Amino acid sequence: MKKGTIIKSLALIVSLADDNYLPENIIVVAGEADDVKALSNITINWSTQPPTEIKLLENLTEHYSVVTIRIKSCKSHGIDTRIRGIQLSCLEERSLGFDQDFFSGNRLIRYPLLQSHSPSAIYRRSTVLQRFMWLLDSVIYYLIPSWQSSIEGCNYAEGLSFTNLESIRQLLPLLKKRMGLIDTLLKGSASDPSDRKVVYINRHTALAHRANPSASADFSNTVFVQLFEGLKPRDRSSQHLTYRWSTQNDQWWECKFISEGIIDQGGGFRDSLSDIAEELCPSDPEAPMPLPFFVRTPNQSNEDGNVNRDCYIPNPACMDFGKYEWIGQLMGACFRGKELLIISLAPYSWKRLVGESYSWSLDFATVDAAEVRIIDSLANMDRDTFLAAGRSWSMVLSDGTHVSIKVDDDGNPKPLDYDDKDEYAARVKEIRMAECDKQLKAIRTGLLKVIPEAVLGLLTWQELETRICGEPEITVEALMKNTYYNHIDEDDLRVKYFWSAVKNFSNEDRSRLLRFITGRRRLPVSIFISSGKNSPVDPLPESSTCCNTLHLPVYSDEKIAEERLRYAVYNCVSIDTDE
Structure with a gap:
């Protein structure tokens, strides 16, 4: 059967002139090899009003890749049969976008909780789920209370919203x-707003504060505080910013960097956001905290x-x-x-x-x-x-x-x-x-x-x-730049297999890999690759997140290395040599 099709009707066409060649018992099964499912079992009584069109299947609800018609016996114990034609009418699963085969093979590696279920069970649940979401889509506009659809009507009510x-x-x-x-x-x-605010920022004092936060108890030298104070209304006639800028507004304020020859046409504005983020939550785990708002x-x-x-x-x-x-x-x-x-x-x-x-x-x-x-x-x-x-x-x-x-x-x-x-x-x-x-x-x-x-x-x-x-974008080049080798050479075959697998990974795969090795989702962080422990060929890799180390075992080829790595980063978060 063509992928994604569902049988609407299936029938055999016969001629009454064939007499003993007419089929008497017909079984229709779906599936391949030993994994088959009986769909219908039809016995025809030719002594009554005989049909010339034998209906085998009608209005199925799921796709089957192989459908087999088995003629088990013929009229008057005949040993041969004669069929004049087969009528088949199908619908295509346009609304689903997948069939039962979609949930087999390596597709489920990223979804370990589904691996204990059969593809047919997952498929049936998916069709029900998609039908439910279609129904929800049809009423979603009516589910939003009017007081929650505007800014002015919002009040803080954690756990009660929607x-x-x-x-x-x-x-x-x-x-x-x-x-x-x-x-x-x-x-x-x-x-x-009708005009764009201009904020004066001294990044030199901000960098000095970041290096030694204890030198300024009021944090006034940080970009965060300078920007916070600079965006306040300057007089009673000025209005507070709403921060509800449209997507067309690609620069919310203009930065004048003191003692820097920079004209802010958007780059300085974005730099100020990056500086704020780095001050709030430093990417370096060893850096001192420039601000007191997060720990x-x-x-x-x-x-x-x-x-x-x-x-x-x-x-x-x-x-x-x-x-x-x-x-x-x-x-x-x-x-x-x-x-x-x-x-x-x-x-x-x-x-x-x-x-x-x-x-x-x-x-x-x-x-x-x-x-x-x-x-x-x-x-x-x-x-x-x-x-x-x-x-x-x-x-x-x-x-x-x-x-x-x-x-x-x-x-x-x-x-x-x-x-x-x-x-x-x-x-x-x-x-x-x-x-x-x-x-x-x-x-x-x-x-x-x-x-x-x-x-x-x-x-x-x-x-x-x-x-x-x-998204925590993680490129192969950035990973290589942050990777070091312990008790294993960079040109070792295991390392080559590793990088070959990483190059085939999606960005999500690489983010999962980074978390598997280091417990972190974003760079920069140092990664150490070491030889695997004394283990059989083709085992799952192990990691030590406390020391950011991946222990690479021996793999038979690149394909197996990629399969084992991908499986580990999605299914073996707790496989850590520290535990």
């Missing part, structure tokens, strides 16, 4: 009319093999909510326009900002995986193991602040009893997941001043991050 779609939020990218609706909502609330997540310092080692979280100790709100406005402006503000927040934070549901074990692990494992382990910990650990009613926040939950008369945390471990675990979860509530609320408030709440309700957290920060 609750009627929350259970299917991760399916929303499948909607065809969604992006058109989002564009309509954004255009309807766009507002371009490195515990995952960055815990060498425990986690895969979120490049993330930041709002600083629980910073109470400058006005600037947090401004950060949210900048994020909203980038969402609307074509500019990027690359701030590497933990997925937990992005979920909170978009209003998506979140959990302790799954989402807070992107902030502090070690703490999540310890607290979750208390539930099943035996008394002897618990007593040996000697825990107290205390904990540590992401910024390093020690918190005493229960204290004695001297103000010291009380020892934790075994019978209280469940209460302690519940309190830790509550406190840790609320440690930056106020900061996230301020950022989201700024975001909602620029983006209608209905838009956020139509997005997944991944889409919000991508629209603001962009």
Whole structure:
């Protein structure tokens, strides 16, 4: 059968003059070799009104690559048969864009959760899902409350925004009319100022501050603060910026760089956004923090093999909510326009900002995986193991602040009893997941001043991050530039196979590879390639994220090396030699 076709009707044409050559029992099966499925079993009674057209199949709902007609017996025990023709009518799966074969072979390597299901089961679920999304597309315009479709009607209500779609939020990218609706909502609330503000920035003092942040306690030398102050209204007649620029506005302000002979025609403006992002969330994990608004997540310092080692979280100790709100406005402006503000927040934070549901074990692990494992382990910990650990009613926040939950008369945390471990675990979860509530609320408030709440309700957290920060583009050249070799030569056959595979990878594959090796999604970061351990030929590769090392085993050829690497980066995130 032609790929993507569905049988509407299948019939055999016979002539009554053939008598004993007429078929009497016909079975129709679909599939190849031993993997076949019976579709119909027809027995014809030629003593009654005989048909000249024998209907075999009608109105199938899925595609079959091979359909076999088996004539099991003939009239009056004849040993031969005669068929005058076959009538076949088919529909093409235009609305689906895939068939059952789409879900077989290597296509599912990137989707490990689907690999335990048969292609036919996935196909049937896909058809139902696509039908559901078609129905949702037809009513999506009626699901948005009018008070959520404008900027003015937005109020912060984390977890309550667009609750009627929350259970299917991760399916929303499948909607065809969604992006058109989002564009309509954004255009309807766009507002371009009549003139462009000019901001004076001293990047020399900003660079000096970045090298030694402790020298300026008020952070006034940073590009962030200079720009924040420079964009404020200069007098009572001046209006505050709305940051709801249209996509046609490709330069939001003009930068005058002090002691630099630069005329800003867009490049200086974009440089200022890049400088702000670098000050908020430095790409170098060893660099000092120039600003107090974010802190490195515990995952960055815990060498425990986690895969979120490049993330930041709002600083629980910073109470400058006005600037947090401004950060949210900048994020909203980038969402609307074509500019990027690359701030590497933990997925937990992005979920909170978009209003998506979140959990302790799954989402807070992107902030502090070690703490999540310890607290979750208390539930099943035996008394002897618990007593040996000697825990107290205390904990540590992401910024390093020690918190005493229960204290004695001297103000010291009380020892934790075994019978209280469940209460302690519940309190830790509550406190840790609320440690930056106020900061996230301020950022989201700024975001909602620029983006209608209905838009956020139509997005997944991944889409919000991508629209603001962009895709983490990772080229082969950039990877090579950041790669070093330990106990293996650069011209070793294993290394050649590795780079041959990487060149065939998509950008997403390379981002996954980087995360598999280093726990980070973006460059720059050093990568070390080492020889594999004593293992059989063609095993899966191993990595040590704490030392950014990939252990390359021996592979038979380039194709197998590429298959093993791709499988590992999508399915074996926990295969880490540290664990």
